[in-house]
Amino acid sequence: TLKSNQHRFSSWIIDWLCLASIGVFVGIIAGCLNIITEWLTSIKNGYCSTAWYLNREFCCMGLSHDDCPFWNPWPASYLLYIGWSVLFASIGAILVKTYSKTAAGSGISEIKIIVSGFDFKAFLNQATLFIKSLTLPLVIASGLSVGKEGPSVHYAACVGSVVPSVLFSKYFNGLAFNRRHFITAATAAGVGVAFGSPIGGVLFAIEEISNFPLLSTFWKCYFCALCATATLASIDPFRNGQLVLFQITYNQTWYSFEIPVFMLLGLFGGLYGIVVSKLNIKVVHFRNRFLIPHAIKEVVYLTLLTSLICYNNVFLKDEMTKTMQLLFKECSPDSHSLLCTNDNSHKSWLVLSLLVATLIRSVLVIISYGCKVPAGIFVPSMAVGATFGRSVGLIMEILYASRETSWLFASCPKDGSSCITGGSYALIGAASALSGITHLTVTVVIVMFELTGAVNYIIPIMIAIAVTKTINDRYGAGGIADQMIKFNGMPFIDSKEEHEFFQDNATHKAMTLETVYFPLRLSYHDLEVILADTDYKAYPVLDQEGFCSGLVQREQLVAEIGRLKGQDRLQLETMCMFSEDSSTNPFIEDLQDSETCYLDHLIKRDPVSVMTSTPLEISLDIFVKLGPRLILVKNSGGKLAGLLSRKDIIKYENYLHSTTHSIDENEQIL
């Protein structure tokens, strides 16, 4: 036991070393990307005459913001702004199309599928990691209405998949279970670095990625996210010593008369989520049908359209995080922000401008999300919510200014200080829109909280998100990632969703009846025939009476056959025995008797079986919670009646849907 203790200790060390390396790598990549993105964004507007590689902020460091002789805006700025944007986007699109098609899009849906137990190795390989990291800054800088959070999660997941299999390949035998843990932890790191919000990352990994969270995952995600954000903080890409993207201190507090307005913002978030995801699915459908061969052209035209429009609205022109920083800020008497004015007519103009920005950004999100470059939807959604929220905030300010003495504002302070904090509305609007599009609750609250440090506003944010979530649950069709999964027909059973089958749907209705099995005894020739004819991942082993001894995994069987072949111990007529009554140590037997090879050590004694009469809901529960690849279905006599896989359940669910639908359609015709 001393040796096993030592072994356990060293594997414990390696586990954590691996998690730490994943975190550090993700942090380093995030730091580099932040710096590159800043520079590319800045070059769109001008260049630094002292050093071409400096962005505006560093070029003018130490000088006043408005008076900086070293920073030269481009001549013909509108044209060059568009030119740079299109250039960046087209390079990105070409790289993606040429080297790694899997680097396109957000990636969150696919990662959910992988973590839920499916193999999709190309999605998380080195090429994807490299291309996604390389093209992400280009796309963000191009000004397309896409965010970097989804792609951050994707490249982090790539790191989580690549690091154990490359750096630590000696120690991991590629167990899928471990692999999933690392990927989940890596996604926490990805969100952590994207938002500068490590705990938000942990919650994201749990609420969105891991279909069925385990408590041990909590701590792994925590550790990985901590390593990543600490690395990022030590790189300090923004050179302000802060991880927090836009720290805000609201001096004011909120008043209870504002609660209905907060709920209105929540309502907006819910509607935004439903409308945008619905329309975006339609666009994706259109894209899949007509635009697949024109992927690069599509990106170019999209960027052209985006930059043409956005240059003319001050809330659309800048990078989205910068704009949000502006929108979240509270107005103090001595602030010179664009949004801080006491002139009511100017305020009305601002409201209009913000509402136009909200609408345009929403349309751009709908047509941009899913195009063939790295593209997230989190930050654009927050930006939409922030512009809408701030416009509501301005309306409230106008209202307050005109009816200061109304009973409605009775609880406001009487010392002349402002009662309405416009920035807080932007914050709450951003939170609601983010929750509306993702269907996340706790994660969004924590992210908003870590982004801004606005601890006073936790109850308003929670109220707005509660409204959003209620609307989503009743009228929405799931978060955008889940909708994409459904749209693409990926094999995924969502544990959040309520799967409704009719009362009498027993498991036997969904199971596969054509079961390919091994008998307890068969010749090597027959075995190879079965393996060649079918490509199942696992086969049941049945005795003569039809009782099942367990499952044999194809992968393990093939490996074992290869091993035996290498030792020249397999002829075509060799009998392969899956029987339990072989000797207890098959390897010694092997040497004596080359005519027989014992394979019973490969049998996985089936952990879970259900009966044909077991309700389908319970079989589904077993898939979601225990995560097997296959469930054995036995009849009441204990014999194997069939097999059930996730795909069978989804197929059956679709079949039920189609029958009810077709009945409806018939009724309409009659």
Added chain:
Amino acid sequence: TLKSNQHRFSSWIIDWLCLASIGVFVGIIAGCLNIITEWLTSIKNGYCSTAWYLNREFCCMGLSHDDCPFWNPWPASYLLYIGWSVLFASIGAILVKTYSKTAAGSGISEIKIIVSGFDFKAFLNQATLFIKSLTLPLVIASGLSVGKEGPSVHYAACVGSVVPSVLFSKYFNGLAFNRRHFITAATAAGVGVAFGSPIGGVLFAIEEISNFPLLSTFWKCYFCALCATATLASIDPFRNGQLVLFQITYNQTWYSFEIPVFMLLGLFGGLYGIVVSKLNIKVVHFRNRFLIPHAIKEVVYLTLLTSLICYNNVFLKDEMTKTMQLLFKECSPDSHSLLCTNDNSHKSWLVLSLLVATLIRSVLVIISYGCKVPAGIFVPSMAVGATFGRSVGLIMEILYASRETSWLFASCPKDGSSCITGGSYALIGAASALSGITHLTVTVVIVMFELTGAVNYIIPIMIAIAVTKTINDRYGAGGIADQMIKFNGMPFIDSKEEHEFFQDNATHKAMTLETVYFPLRLSYHDLEVILADTDYKAYPVLDQEGFCSGLVQREQLVAEIGRLKGQDRLQLETMCMFSEDSSTNPFIEDLQDSETCYLDHLIKRDPVSVMTSTPLEISLDIFVKLGPRLILVKNSGGKLAGLLSRKDIIKYENYLHSTTHSIDENEQIL
């Protein structure tokens, strides 16, 4: 389907109405308790001459803190301080002993057991709710080293159990599943109001209470915690418009040279957790053996001892949250706090005083936690960590003052402003100690964060807690709640723990062989005999060959028998049929044929069964993740071989432990 839609909608409304009521009730109780506690704490020191019911703060409202003529300290203050303390504690102890013994202690362990699926109804009834709420302010005001967080969780869980069964009894049929959901959500509300930290509450419910978290629980906890904290905020018990217990703004940031010190604080937290929980278990053992009949006397002596000692140390005398507020504060040049001084010798004296306070508080926690009054361990642990952390902070300040120019402090600002923020060390110390005693990670970070709003310090807090967690995982024996569960031998399978059985431990080794079953056909007389002779909660139904048709729940069977008896349709010789080949509608049959009664509609077709050869780890996984009460164990022929319950697994685990132990002991003897 229209009707079923309507039904689903109304049950949805009732579900949420019920959650909202739980939240509002918890919020109201918390508000009242806060006000009462404040007043009781204040009366220990003096009284208000203008109105006896005001505490010092309200009595002197508008006046300067030091000069308030209306507030009269008691004469002979030391004696009266002790007197009041003992009076409060003894009233509390008497109430608990007389009316509800289950109101003693923290309650978190028992709630974990209940949520994991065990029935323990007395623990969450109205009497417990009433007595726990009533005695909690008394105990807190008595100055005992116990916290209000555990008890808050307990009274909230009582509300979560009482509200659905009393206010909404019409709508809920007492389904255990629903009940668990409400209780879990209520615990989130309990922590939410205790710390003013709704999201921390949600995470607590997920990380600590729900053994196996479901994503749907997230949202229920969120909603319930929001309702509770919003109610509390609208009551505004502290009259400062803030939910946040002690808001802090640190102007300074942290430097990388501080990281080793943060890790040291994490180390302290880990050691504190291990030592205190180990010694506390010993004290509880002693208490259970000798002090049970003297529960009230014990509390009186404890309070006497506590108040005698604590009056003389400034960091022990006040209520713990007040002290922590003081300890967390940053020193600004114009602050008059006790802890802000530039005199190094005074600082050394403070360090000593803080270390003494740390030690005394630790000892008091060890002997107080578990005494027979409502008693939590969260806040006292935080207080211990805070005193230790601040003393480390002061040592760092002294070090910095003496070696300002050392290379160590090279990154400090050169403008003369202080480099070391003493308060942040207290904050991190408190977080580590809390994590050390509870083994929670994410929850602690979020709670500390919501308590203080110190968003800049998230990485230091996370680093310290990571160290604490690592130490706990390697050298600790689990959080205090889990240790209590184990110590009391409660039937609980911890999903966080790694259960290690020997390689060859198949399920059949742990299962019960003496299976009491019903045949498919038996007389009512035989049925009653079986029911009278045994008290199992469920019985398998077997056919002649030993195949199992499913399980019958005792409760349902007894209810059905009662119903049939009421209709005079049961004689002793009536044949009870569990057979499947009865008519499809047993109720119509019944009327025609009074000699036979069909009970097959009571059979729960078994959802999950395992084989005798299934590894015990997998059976355990099924219990934890799917939550059945019983697992059927079948042999390879598909016949029932035995039954497996949680208790069987725990019994077997204990048996394995005892055999290995006894072998060790034998070896020592030989």
